[in-house]
Amino acid sequence: MTDLLEPRAIGQGLVRRDGELKVRGTATYAVETPVENPAYCHPVQATVARGRVTAMDTAAATALDGVLAVLTPFDAERLASTEDAEYAVLQSDEVAFRGQLIGVVIAETSEVARQAADSVRVTYDEQEHDAELAVDHPGLYKPEKVNAGHETDTAEGDVAAAMATPQRDGGVTLxxxxxxxxYHNNPLEPHAxxxxxxxxxxxxxxWDSTQGVHPDRAAVCEVFGLEQEQVRVVCPYVGGGFGSKxxxxxxVMLAVMAARALPGRPVKLALTRQQMFFLAGYRTPTIQQMQLAADRRGRLQAIAIDVVEQTSRIKEFAEQTGVPARMMYASPNRRSTHRLAALDVPVPSWMRAPxxxxxxxxxxxAMDELAEELxxxxxxxxxxxxxxVDPETGKPWSSRNLVRCLREGAERFGWAERPRGRREGDWLVGYGVASSVYPTMRQATSTANLRYADGRYVAEIGAADLxxxxxxxxxxxTADALGVDVGDVDVRIGDTQYPTASVAGGSSGTNTWGSALVVAARAFRDKFGGSPDDGDEISGDVDQAAKDDAHAPYAFGAQFVEARVNADTGEIRVPRLLGVFGVGRVINPRTARSQLIxxxxxxxxxxxxxxxxWDPRIGQVANHDLAEYHITVNADVGEIEAVWLDEHDPYVNAMGSKGIGEIGITGTAAAVVxxxxAATGVRVRDLPVTLDKVLPGLP
Amino acid sequence: MKPFAYAHPGDVAEAVRDVAAEPNAVFLAGGTNLVDHLRLGVARPDLVVDVRTLTSREITDLDDGGLRLGAASTNSEVAADRRVRERYPVLAQALLAGATGQLRNMATTGGNPLQRTRCPYFQDVTTPCNKRQPGTGCSAVGGYTRYHAILGTPGALPDPTAPETCIATHPSDMAVALTALDAQVHTLGPAGVRTVPFVDLHRLPGDDPSKDTVLEHGELITAIDLPPLPAGARSAYRKVRDRASYAFALVSVAAVVHDGDVRIALGGVAHKPWRATRAEEILRGGPLTDHAVRAAMDAELAVAQPQPGVEGGNGFKIPLAARTVAATVRTLTEEQS
Known part of the structure; x- marks a missing residue:
């Protein structure tokens, strides 16, 4: 149990401190940083999916007025570490995926840099590539671990036996x-x-757009053989990351390399939207083979998920797709496996709730299909x-209010009166539900520094606001931990000059940084009392915060969807979307709601x-821009509502809060399907749900 | 992006002379398509001639009861014009179904129909494309074909290596409405003025996919005329797309119904806006029942060629086109009764 803060500022829907700067356009983002006499970079990318660069003719590029340098694998500086192949830019003539960086032009203007990059003539020794994921791909292998350190496979009981046993008395298997x-993360601000x-x-x-200045610095130091004291990373504002930063x-490594080729001259490198589809990470496609067995009353006897997904040939990223099925529902027999195909494709990475x-x-x-069968x-x-208890660890939950979320959501949504294939004019109407889950995580490192100066409390921590x-x-x-008015507190973030902070990832930022701030604030009060002197200063580390290992900490939720499908065209619209969440104590309802919706x-x-x-013939995303890669627009979102239970969790941290950045994206797609x-009788099992998939089932 | 010269001549005659004199010159109006293509390296002109302020921006009544849209009138202005909304709702609806408010404020009557056909491989200079680089082949065949043609394509399974192969579609919503309205296009070119029926403005790939329209090099659209519709005629535009706004049509339908006759134009199905003349003939004189319209469209689409490709190709467009036409005509006839 932790000593929970008495909420005073916590729970208030305060407006964003950075809101006005952003609305006025005066918040500076990485590539806009005002610097003297900048030079501009434009990358050269491989146009084959696998092979070797045999020659690069840069004569036309270097001949252009305003070109300062052209770097290629044949003349770029040798890096201190090439262990991470994604970061080993321009270190060899090998091409491991189409779109890979094979050069960079640095010029006086971005236009000249781009023109020069286009004029570089590259010849390749092209090799046959393998870029198509299949459930029976001959190269499937079992990774050692999957993302976040989870076991690759788990098993309990005997799923096969449970599936093979005829389900008596109306039980079913599925x-x-x-x-x-x-999927590509596509934050509004490109990687820059x-x-x-x-x-x-x-x-x-x-000045880099990153979800963590300290992890960013660590990676750069490793690659270039620099000491931490030799590098400062600054990032006050991030125009979205969704894991891709x-x-x-x-x-980032290419930008550093360009800067080192032009000492004393600031260089700017912003990826174009198209380049982001090759270089900025993405979520692997997944194939999920599910098995469920249940008795007649719906109690699960077996639950299994066997996942097939991809990674790149040069760097492994194993999305932990099978992990939530391990703990979501009770069942005596359980299995989860992950198999990867390492392909000639760009490097996958984190994307919101990997x-x-x-x-x-x-x-x-599958649960919806099972309910229908039963x-x-x-x-x-x-x-x-x-x-x-948590089926995976046997530990009690720190708090689990899935049932309350489901019941509360059903009540609010009018679930009991849900239409089944109801037709309203030209539209078929149906309701759907699914559960949401996300683990509550806290990172091991983060330190906050707290100082009293000029009548104000100033905290510093290298955290990130995306x-x-x-x-x-x-x-x-910090204000509640100090017991002062929030207006008397400044917190400075986004700079490696401040104490070390963990990445804004895994919905762990607030839990981690907040815990360090609470430690610092309490230590400050203990040491300096209620009337500190100017200059009084102390630091606090998340290490020192109470930690509970006896419980399984998760946030839960339930999402309800009304779908309307046009009976003529199959167009799908979602006029209503409701999420009910149990996420512990909400620090700021205004920003929390924004995260959840x-x-x-x-x-x-x-x-x-x-x-x-994916076009496997050439090994690239065919629709690699925002005109063709569709993201839901305003017109697609009708009534959208996120509410949360008044949930008390004394085990997670001193704030009583759980992470909220990612749970909102979990379960939504299932609820829509x-x-x-429910509207059409058509069960779509392959995302996205598009009109061509429902058309054959329409009247 | 390749550097180019920019000219802003004093009048249309000079603009036409400027472009005609330079083989690698283009006109610039709203720039909503050309500027993208300049950035992507798809368009690589030596000279860009700005005509934005040279043609008329007026929308004027014609003596026969029709309307003349000056080439420089914006999509926003035309869509908001009371006469257009009352007399040609199909056009106002088509315009508002296209792009975004910001783009419609820039796009013009003369420029919108001249946007290039759309295809992700055309837009990507690292892939072969007969339209962008004649003779290099077509990357779309067998690739991502969701937005590609089912009508007017060269044969059942086009040869991706043949120099004439192109399965791109024309993306303009406005052009589909103008096709159904039997609009007339006024141009000024090196050979003087002429009037081209809108249905003949765009072309199928034929043996030269690099050409989207019949306009000669240096020929400029100066105005588009909308002939009057018979009293009591009703019209509508229906655009079916993958999201509710800011997406190109999978299939779109412009329909005009009058006294049991119907005019039908389809978007998203061919290299040009597709006038469904065969279906129109079958339906002439009515009755325009759901069943009759679907049957007529089945006849129209009998020659349609679904394109295979990743994620199932685009065969769904055949039933989708028939269903969408039926739904659109139903709306118009229900209004009437």
Whole structure:
């Protein structure tokens, strides 16, 4: 149990401290950093999916007025570490995927840099590539671990036996295959860097769009063989990341390399939207083979998920898609496996709720199919499979209010009166439901420094605000921990000059940084009392915060969807979307709501629109821009509502809060698919749900 | 992006002379398509001639009861014009179904129909494309074909290596409405003025996919005339797309119904806006029942060629086109009764 803060500032819907700067357009983002006499970079990318660069003719490029340098694998500086192949830019002539960085032009203007990059003539020794994921891909292998350190496979009891046993007295078994598409994070602000290398001081300054200045610095130091003291990373504002800025990508290393080629001159490198589809990470497509067995009353006897997904040949990223099915519902027999195909494709990475997002699609649609087979209300089916303790670890829950979320949501949504294939004019109407889940995580490292100066409390921590609200809520936490008015507290973030902070990822930012701030604030009060002197200062570390290992900490939720399908054209519209969440104590209802409905909107987008259409013949995303890669627009979002229970969790942290950045995207797509099924009778198992997939089933 | 010269001549005659004199010159109006293509390296002109302010921006009544849309009138202005909304709702609806408010404020009557056909491979200079680089082949065949043609394509399974192969579609919503309205296009070119029926403005790929329209090099649209519709005629535009706004049509339908006769134009199905003349003939004289319209469209689409490709190709467009036409005509006849 932790000593929970008395909420005063916590719980208030304070407006964003950075809101006005952003609305006025005066908040500076990485590539806009005002620097003297910048130079501009434009990358050269490979146009084959596998092979070797045999020659690069840069004569036309270097001959252009304003070109300062052209770097290629044949003349670029050798890096201190090439262990991470994604970061080993321009270190060899090998091409491991189409779009890989094979050069960069640095010029006086971005236009000249781009023109020069276009004029570089590259010849290749092209090799046959393998870029198509298949459930029976001959190269499937078992990774050692999956993302976030989870076991690759788990098993308990005997799923095969449970599936083979004829289900007596009306029990059922279900075997289905589901798939999610490839998705690209597509934050509004592209991946961008301003970099300055001071050769005399041997010091690098990076203004980089990142979800963590300290992890960013660590990666750069490793690759270039620099000490931490030689690098400063600054990032006050991030125009969205959704995981794609959680670790740096190759563009950051290229920008640093360009800066080191031009000492004393700041260089700017912003990826174009098209380039982001090759270089900035993405979510792997997943194939999910599900098995469920249940008795007549709907109690699960077996639950299994076997996942097939991809990674790149040069760097492994194993999305933990099978993980949520391990703990979501009770069942005596359970199995989960992950198999990967390492392909000649760009490097996949984190995207909002890696694991839980795709992993709450197949299982939550399967539960809907099971409910249908059993003739049970899908809400009731979930309630009947509520586990007493975490099925995976046997630990009690820190708090688990899935059932309350389901019941509360059903009540608010009018679930009891749900239409089944009802027709309203030209539209077929149906409701769908699915559960949401996300683990509550806290990172091991983060330190906050707290000082009293000029009558104000100033906290410093290298945290990141991706548009999530950290600038606003960290002062709320600090104020309550100090017992002062939130207006008397400043929290400074986004700079490696401040104490080390963990990445804004895994919905762990507030839990981690907030805990460090609470430790610092309490230590400050203990040491300096209620009337500190100017200059009094102390630091606090998340290490020192109370930690509970005896409970399984998760946030839960339930999402309800009304889908309307046009009876003539199959067009799918979602006029209503409701999420009810148990996420512990909400620090700031205004920013929290924004996180939750943002996640739900991204889930709706995943359900209906997003799809990086892969062309395996050439090894690239065919629709690699925002005209063709559809993201849900305003007109697609009708009434959207996120509410949360008054949930008390004394185990997670001193704030009593759980992470809220990712849970909103989990389960949404399943709820949409389930609603479309209720409207049309058509069960779509492969995302996205588009009109061509429902058309054959329409009247 | 390749550097180019920019000219802003004093009048249309000079603009036409400027472009005609330079083989690699283009006109610039709203720039909503051309500027994208300049950035992507798809368009690589030596000279860009700005005609934005040279043609008329007026919408004027014609003596026969029709309307003349000056080439420089914007999509927003035309869509908001009371006469257009009352007399040609199909056009106002088509315009508002296209792009975004910001783009419609820039796009013009003369420029919108001249946007290039759309295809992700055309837009990607790293892939072969007969339209962008004649003779290099077609990357779309067998690839991502969701937005591609089912009508007017060269044969059942086009040869991706043949120089004439192109399965792109024309993306303009406005052009589909103008096709159904039998609009007339006034141009000024090196050979003087002429009037082209709108239905003949765009072309199928034929043996030269690099050409989207019949206009000669240096020929400029100066105005588009909308002939009057018979009293009591009703019209509508229905656009079916993958999201509710800001997406190109999978299939779109412009329909005009009058006294049991119907005019039908389809978007998203061919290299040009597709006038469904065969279906119109079958339906002439009515009755325009759901069943009759579907049957007529089945006849129209009998020659349609679904394109295979990743994620199932585009065969769904055949039933979708028939169903969407039926739904659109139903709306118009229900209004009438």
């Amino acid at each position: 075997e289905r295959t589901y798939s999610t598409a490839m 860097t301003t970099a300055l290398w001071d050769a005399d001081a041997q010091f690098l300054t990076l 959680g670790t740096p990508h190759a563009n 694991g839980e997002c795709p992993g709450m699609f197949g299982p939550e649609v 003739g049970l209300d899908p809400v009731e089916l979930r309630v009947r499979n509520e586990p007493e 548009g999530t609200g950290a600038w606003t809520i960290l002062p709320q936490i 943002g996640g739900m909107t991204m889930g709706l987008s995943m359900a209906l629109h997003e799809n990086s259409v 389930n609603a479309v099924h």
